[in-house]
Amino acid sequence: xxxxxxxxxxxxxxxxxxxxxxxxxxxxxxxxxxxxxxxxxxxxxxxxxxxxxxxxxxxxxxxxxxxxxxxxxxxxxxxxxxxxxxxxxxxxxxxxxxxxxxxxxxxxxxxxxxxxxxxxxxxxxxxxxxxxxxxxxxxxxxxxxxxxxxxx
Numbered sequence: 001x002x003x004x005x006x007x008x009x010x011x012x013x014x015x016x017x018x019x020x021x022x023x024x025x026x027x028x029x030x031x032x033x034x035x036x037x038x039x040x041x042x043x044x045x046x047x048x049x050x051x052x053x054x055x056x057x058x059x060x061x062x063x064x065x066x067x068x069x070x071x072x073x074x075x076x077x078x079x080x081x082x083x084x085x086x087x088x089x090x091x092x093x094x095x096x097x098x099x100x101x102x103x104x105x106x107x108x109x110x111x112x113x114x115x116x117x118x119x120x121x122x123x124x125x126x127x128x129x130x131x132x133x134x135x136x137x138x139x140x141x142x143x144x145x146x147x148x149x150x151x152x
Contacts, residue, residue: 006094066100067089068089
């Protein structure tokens with residue numbers, strides 16, 4: 001699959017069915033059970049409620065080969081808008097062809113256009129291939145703050 005045959009655009013509700021298998025595969029990567037219905041409902045709700053921005057990478061034949069999802073947030077310290085790049089997934093058959101790079105570029109361009117001061121993301125410590133991609137695109141690992149979470 002060649003990069004020049006990939007087109008990245010902002011997804012709409014009409015794209016949910018294209019993204020569902022990729023989103024489900026993303027969730028499985030993070031050790032969640034396969035659940036296409038849950039994936040469909042989650043994506044549909046985010047788009048209907050305007051709670052996230054999704055970019056989809058499409059091959060020239062119309063097949064979805066990747067996506068990224070951004071959630072709006074704010075930085076209290078700077079009192080400005082940020083976006084959390086919560087999901088990035090590229091179909092394994094399309095990897096190493098610049099698809100992830102194109103999705104990251106689309107996300108950054110969108111963030112700039114919205115006046116955000118930064119994008120932020122988290123990834124598994126073991127996801128070294130994604131870390132290499134992020135760093136190659138100018139993302140910096142946070143050496144100041146340690147992230148925590150509270151299971152509810």
